[in-house]
Amino acid sequence: xxxxxxxxxxxxxICACSGRNNKPRGTxxxxxxxxxxxxxxxxxxxxxxxxxxxxxxxxxxxxDHFALVHADDVVVPNGYTKVxxxxxxxxxxxxxxxxxxxxxxxxDVVKGLTGTKNLFNKDILQRVKDGRIVKIGMEGNFDPExxxxxxxxxxxxxxxxxxxxxxxxxxxxxxxxxxxxKELDPLGQAEWIKFVGMFIGKEQEAQDIFDGIEERYNAxxxxxxxxxxxxTVFSGEMHSGTWxxxxxxxxxxxxxxxxxxxxxxxxxxxxxxNLEFETMYALAAKADYWRILNSFPGDFSYEALKSxxxxxxxxxxxxxxxxxxxxxxxxxxxxxxxxxxxxxLKDFVAIFHPELVDSGYQATYYKLLK
Numbered sequence: 001x002x003x004x005x006x007x008x009x010x011x012x013x014i015c016a017c018s019g020r021n022n023k024p025r026g027t028x029x030x031x032x033x034x035x036x037x038x039x040x041x042x043x044x045x046x047x048x049x050x051x052x053x054x055x056x057x058x059x060x061x062x063x064d065h066f067a068l069v070h071a072d073d074v075v076v077p078n079g080y081t082k083v084x085x086x087x088x089x090x091x092x093x094x095x096x097x098x099x100x101x102x103x104x105x106x107x108d109v110v111k112g113l114t115g116t117k118n119l120f121n122k123d124i125l126q127r128v129k130d131g132r133i134v135k136i137g138m139e140g141n142f143d144p145e146x147x148x149x150x151x152x153x154x155x156x157x158x159x160x161x162x163x164x165x166x167x168x169x170x171x172x173x174x175x176x177x178x179x180x181x182k183e184l185d186p187l188g189q190a191e192w193i194k195f196v197g198m199f200i201g202k203e204q205e206a207q208d209i210f211d212g213i214e215e216r217y218n219a220x221x222x223x224x225x226x227x228x229x230x231x232t233v234f235s236g237e238m239h240s241g242t243w244x245x246x247x248x249x250x251x252x253x254x255x256x257x258x259x260x261x262x263x264x265x266x267x268x269x270x271x272x273x274n275l276e277f278e279t280m281y282a283l284a285a286k287a288d289y290w291r292i293l294n295s296f297p298g299d300f301s302y303e304a305l306k307s308x309x310x311x312x313x314x315x316x317x318x319x320x321x322x323x324x325x326x327x328x329x330x331x332x333x334x335x336x337x338x339x340x341x342x343x344x345l346k347d348f349v350a351i352f353h354p355e356l357v358d359s360g361y362q363a364t365y366y367k368l369l370k
């Protein structure tokens with residue numbers, strides 16, 4: 001009975017969405033000059049863009065292809081899914097995706113989220129509270145009725161997680177992969193601002209914002225490269241008997257290098273690695289700095305770090321009080337750092353090479369643990 005009821009809801013809402021999308025657009029929805037902006041992708045590797053006969057063709061990864069159009073009667077190339085832009089309603093699956101909408105001042109377009117854990121943005125929290133944004137459940141355990149209640153034109157997804165998209169696919173709503181999390185270059189991850197900008201009609205604004213990020217990032221990187229000394233740094237901590245560290249090709253490892261430091265792992269791994277304590281100690285016993293990101297309740301300290309694993313006090317970085325720390329319960333790390341790699345970089349430069357940064361610099365994310 002539930003299945004029949006859900007199918008009826010799906011059918012009704014699909015018809016409603018279809019009817020809404022077919023309405024002529026007035027001046028408020030008119031195509032802006034942004035549709036003529038040339039999208040130049042310089043760092044991101046997960047998507048590409050080309051224009052053909054007035055249609056913007058967007059390829060995401062190897063298997064997903066979208067034709068962004070401003071009228072329903074446009075014929076698109078075979079293999080491409082037509083998307084009428086600018087979209088007015090969507091669902092975000094991750095904080096990384098949400099950061100793109102925040103920096104583009106486009107919260108009005110966001111009508112659904114997976115959750116609000118570690119979310120700081122007051123505007124988003126208020127929208128969830130008053131019902132303008134609905135919570136659809138976590139990946140792998142979506143609430144299809146809440147998905148439909150958001151009336152999304154498209155849904156941005158992150159295919160690397162637990163999935164659970166099959167019930168959503170039945171609605172006919174277009175699913176658009178957002179692969180920013182796969183980027184190995186910090187500027188490549190931030191460049192996904194342009195990707196979202198194309199769908200919401202803010203191409204020029206996205207281009208301008210990214211240009212500023214790029215300019216600041218490269219200026220700080222150039223400054224750090226002038227330092228004669230390159231300290232060493234390692235990352236992560238023990239959880240459930242294993243050490244969780246980012247790989248040597250991870251975007252964070254690249255930020256370390258751009259900040260004028262050497263990361264102790266120089267392997268080809270791009271994501272996280274689970275290592276034994278002895279393995280990490282052999283690599284990092286004499287490292288200058290130790291970077292930690294967690295959600296510790298209360299004030300994290302060297303005492304807390306030692307309590308979690310007594311052997312932590314053996315590291316030189318622990319002994320010399322050179323632990324670099326960010327608490328996700330106090331900083332909007334995943335919510336905003338994807339679009340602020342320049343700020344992340346400056347935080348690290350201020351620690352690795354304080355002589356290169358103004359003495360009054362106030363870090364945003366990472367500071368030396370006191």
